[in-house]
Amino acid sequence: MSFRIRAAVDSDLQPLYEMAKLTGGGFTNLPPDRRALRAKLERSHAAFSRTAPGEDGVVSDELFVLVLENCATGEVRGTCQLFTHVGQSWPFYSYRIGTLTQHSRELSRTFRADMLSLATDLEGSSEVGGLFLHPGERAGGLGLLLARSRYLFIKAHRARFADRILAELRGIIDEAGGSPFWDGLAGRFFGMNFQDADQFNAINGHQFIADLMPKHPIYTAMLSESARAAIGLPHPSGRAAMRMLENEGFAFENYVDIFDGGPTMTARTDKVRSIADARTAQVVTIADTPPASDTTTEALVATGTLADFRCAFGDIRPVADGIALSRGCAAALDVSEGASVLHVARL
Template sequence: MTFVIRAAQPGDLPHLYEMAKLTGGGFTNLPPDRTALGAKLARCGEAFGRDTAGLRDELFVLMLENTATGDVRGTCQLITHVGQKHPFYSYRIGTLTQHSRELERTFRAEMLTLTTDLEGASEVGGLFLHPGERAGGLGLLLARSRYLFIRAHRQRFAERTLAELRGVIDEAGGSPFWDGLAGRFFGMSFQQADEFNAINGHQFIADLMPKHPIYTAMLTDGARAAIGLPHPSGRAAMRMLEHEGFAFENYVDIFDGGPTMTARTDQIRTVRDARDAELVTIDGAGDPAAGGTEALVATGRLGAFRCAYGAVRKVEGGVALDRACAAALAIEPGATVSWIGRI
């Protein structure tokens, strides 16, 4: 395979902008705004440039590049410490149980409560794969490369990691959840609020959103039905998150009602189960007869981080790696790699 995950660079702005225009809305981490994307890359450059341990509010952006053509076909992001510059709001789904002795009836009302419970967690997000490349496991490569990056820089990330999945968006680009709830208080469309949030942050939510719980029975049928549901295009991403150990714990996005998945960082499957080894040889591990295992392989730190699919075979003193993967990672024998089986 000729694709590699690498650190974002200032020259990636045109690539990010072109991908942002294809997202179709509701994709806060990848707004179709050159200024906002340029600011992301600048912040990302600062993060890649700090080679000291310790948890700070940082952003890392990774890119999927075709090494044969130089085309950039996907991207993903990692935020180390959410809620430090702007509050990180979610709705928590809860239930209020009340009993009437006179009626001999018990009532259970579902409520949405505005909360900042998830502040301080790390976040994996901003994953976008060009529509022409949504085959061959490239989405899996993008998603899991983030966990290998976390593993390589564990002290830079929090004890809990979250992932927000885009919620239900209608054919016109609107959100039934937004229209049935927040839109009534803000006087702006979902597209307007989503764009404003992507560029300016969540503070306007703190300024204008009612702080008391919202009874879901008071919402429209469309808004209520959208609570906790991922966009149809995000169902595969939800399954991948569940496979990694993430779970839905009744937190949803305040804009589109999409589910927020959470996991203990050290228990994310790829973080927990990947192995480190020295690259001993690159002589034919990709030959099925040699017994190579198809795997995700990563090497390097910070701006030198790279990740690709490869065939790994255990040998005395370390591992052997197929030539294509070694070339994509730009490594020679003696390098240290982290790897985990593809399945």
């Protein structure tokens, strides 16, 4: 069975909505709200159709929505998103975890207090997010295809993205659908439970939290034990995503989401493994299966730009002046001999 990544289109609204209902809450980039999803698609269409930078050569905070499509049935079974420059429309807030050390000579004691400080340090970064794979497809490496296709998209459109890239992972949500971090911190200031705040956040963004939260540092010792324990931890369903990010060169540098306390991972864009290792080649030969040899490689292969971007798994083998490409991959990408593709080893 063959799958490919492609640009989202209007007809993808219903499958996106159906997947959004399966996320279980706290997944702000894929809200179970048709109006919000339609707005995302409209924003994505505008980004895909914009072929030149904006005024003064500056690209605004664009959103690209990609989907995972079953080539045989046309069904959409996953999605992911890219944001080119966060924080241009409104401040991009995070909590930065820091430590204040104080010493009392009289008591001969040193006290170290962990604190959460509102920060906009990550403004201007690019962001990869919104990754969701239908539970019925969580086999065969399709999550890896979704995640890493974003880096090949960045490689193909490098000028549109910043020099730093981030990924926010969903934080801990309990069995009742609540957030210990929200209940221990933000919820005390808003008189709103996590489910209501989550819905409002998904549709309207979390600027309302930044507007109303106290701007002075929060001592974590003043929070409940459950809230403290959730700081910087991903939701159990996001642990595999965190490992994939770490394999790409992302690291946790003490920034957490102001909404649910989940970790924010960061990297230098050009150091991301899939971006740094991706290579351009011409398809010289298309074969049912490239002859097995020490040089045959399972790879992610991508072609096209903007709305024509596509990415799929395939087998490649170096040949004179280019590569041999497996026929199934060529069909998924709709490429023929002579086409130019980006490829990176699947690993």
